[in-house]
Amino acid sequence: MEQPAPFPGWRIDNRIDGDPALPSLAEIEVLVVGGGAAGVAAATVAAEKGKSVILVERYGFCGGAAVAGMSGTICGLYLASETRNRPAQVVFGFAERFRSALAKRGGLTKPQIYGKTFTVTHDPLMWRETADRLLEDAGVRVLFHTAVTGVLMDGQVLRGVIVESNAGRSVIRAKRIIDASGDAAVVARAGYRYTFGDKGKIQNPTMFFRLGNVDLDAFGVYWGADTICPPKVVEAIEAADHSGAYRLPRNKIWIFPTTRPNELMVNATRLSGRDGRMLNVIDPADFTEAEIFGRQQVREYARFLTDMIPGCADSFVVDTGVEAGIRQTRSIVGKATLRNEDVVDCRKRDDGICRVPWPIELHSGDKPKLHWLLDDYYEVPYGALVPEIGENIIVAGRCLSAEHEALASARVTAQCFEYGHAAATAAVMSIDQVTPFSDLRGEDVREAMTHQGSAL
Template sequence: MTAGTTPRLAIWQLDAVSDGSDLPVLAEVDVCIVGAGAAGVAAAVTCAEAGLSSVVIEKYGFAGGAAVAGMSGTICGLFQASDRSSTPVQVVRGFTERFMVGLEQRHGLTAPQPYGKTWTVAHDPLVWRETADDMLTRAGVRVLFHTAVTGVVLDGDRHRGVVIESNAGRAVVLARRTIDASGDGAVAVRAGLDYTFGDEGAIQNPTMFFRLGGVDAAAFWQEWGADTICSEATTHRIAAASDAGLDLPRKKIWAFATPQPGQLLVNATRLSGADGRMLNVIDPEDFTEAEILGRRQVREYERFFRDAFDSCRGAYVIDTGVEAGIRQTRTITGVETLTNDDVIGLRKRPDGIARSPWPIELHVGERPKLHWLLDDFYEVPYLALVPERGEDIIVAGRCLSAEHEALASCRVTAQCFEYGQAAAVATVLSLQSSSAYRELAGERIRSEMIGLGSEL
């Protein structure tokens, strides 16, 4: 762990919380889901459709998490990588597929696009929000936007809810089970549960995605090439522009077609401190620096695109992410941990609750490091979602228990949808059987997920 990554413990005991106290009870539900990104939306919808009273808490005024606020913009982790096949082979479905259908129905999703040895699809961020809104409301989830979690309610070591803060004041949501889908382990860590932070304190670089409008798309792809990852020729042009004075720290960049005509989604920036240090995006000062520097870098890359490609002469930045794109922060210490060897060895397991064919994509240093998983996938164990200590809490999303390089593969959007559904299935079974999360068999979770359409 590094300085500035551990919030002061914010724990209230259950017997100190009641209506009429300084901590009024806003709601009492079966399950509270913190975070409305891919994992949180999947968890909330699945719980509500199973008949559980569910509330989801989200700090922004919309669902989407890194996919929307961070504008990651793609659903990665769907397709196998291959040196042999030129046809995308989709190996992840389940809630991921269900959400994609919702995007497609609203014309908010592209066809598969080549990404090195694999493929990905890009979505429209507004359509993502609308799809999530529709699914959450149809399922009967109570949604609290513009609301932050500031503490937890415990009964001994049992999680009994969260303390929330909004412009309306402070209140409590009591819940029989809690799903931490915050991405940062915000609930688990506030309760004092164990975690790690990157590779001995070093985390992957954040980035600032942006959308570029005013592009002659047909001409652009002729200039750029078929792959969304830039060619060596473009890398050399970036290096030359950098030598000429533009602030272009990343030379290997990506551009994706979007569902809207004349637009590109660009992942080009690499954010580090003005003094070259790693930015700890849990620390608000570092997070702020990342976003200010990110927006400045976006303008430099905008200038590069206009100067380097005839198809972009009239291009302009439509918008950037609401926040910097975060790849990694806290990782809980789970009952089980997805290891680097599990990923490299393409390990299958009877308790696996999600497939991942995505490469180890480690964003450190001058250019991303890629280790491709060819024509295969590995599976993530159920107990990687269950904290080693604490009762009645489970995590979903990028804060699952995984070693550093393993996390660089398993953290992407398609898998996060599946972690959310797995956490929800486990919550339903836990409440039905009055069992602890760690007592549930991963094989049972897997079986239920197959029944819900997951390909396992």
């Protein structure tokens, strides 16, 4: 469903044709918008290839959903299986480079069972520090506390962006722009087409939290090795909610041991409007409601865990995400689109730039839907990162061109690292060959990524 404006009464596009009367902050080769997994990968790779790079990020740290949203795990590295009893990693490249660097800092757990696959939990502070080191070593100019508020256009060609901070407004001109905002913020402001979930219906946000002072031995004996809650916990949540003593809208929850002693990371909340409606988290009013209601839900689930789950009697909430965890907003209309059947059929492609073994993990409505890809993976086409029209821009991260259920698989962290890797590789090729993104061959981007360590 095409969405020219995500909510009434607000103008989100600030498109300026020609040169605005604003000071020029920089003229560079590659601008990366957003410092999540995709943005960190994109900026690092482009700078290491000798390009002048600026990364702009609205927070004072990198990490995006992984850190600000405290999603807390690097999902998407390992195959799912009903027969294997150990992790089988199939995604490498920049994802493995970051995983390895984070592990060396002591900021990553060993693989943990997640249903039929595995995942790893990270320390959010060490995630930020790992990103800082990679970006600094590569020579990226990082601008924290800076937001894109508009774009400079020459017809359908993107020439730069307007940024704003407490220092004021200014212009950054760039040969190529990588939109790693997660929300397709630059694409939307340029007036290019995008979709918004399934006919306007997006996946539920959530508010992660960490629980401290847990007796992990007692908890582990009761809970089991799987980070997805056992049926007895689902039944206990349902009973507690029905009793009226707690408000627990989601009954299937996930809990992960962290790198810190006696601590758990909890994915339990399900955020909708107080009246039950879907929240549109592009709308700041709905986003605010998600934040406030999310923190209230955290206290309810923490109280339930303290009262009902062995090992949690003396626990307390350490913190929540800086923001609600956002799974989906805008998806670009791309040169190619990842289809639902591509995921289910585990389709491989000559122009595939990323492997994805993660299940369709759809958080929409009353309970999550899981569709496992057993002992296999699919590949995302290069064209899913390239807007159908316009020049000088490519996306990286969860705003790629994908159908609703396909995105519920393709959006996770390991893949976002590789989308950034692909976008940067394409940006370097596009500049060096004086060729638009849309004219590059996905097969050539794939080959370059393979030489750079991606398993493709």
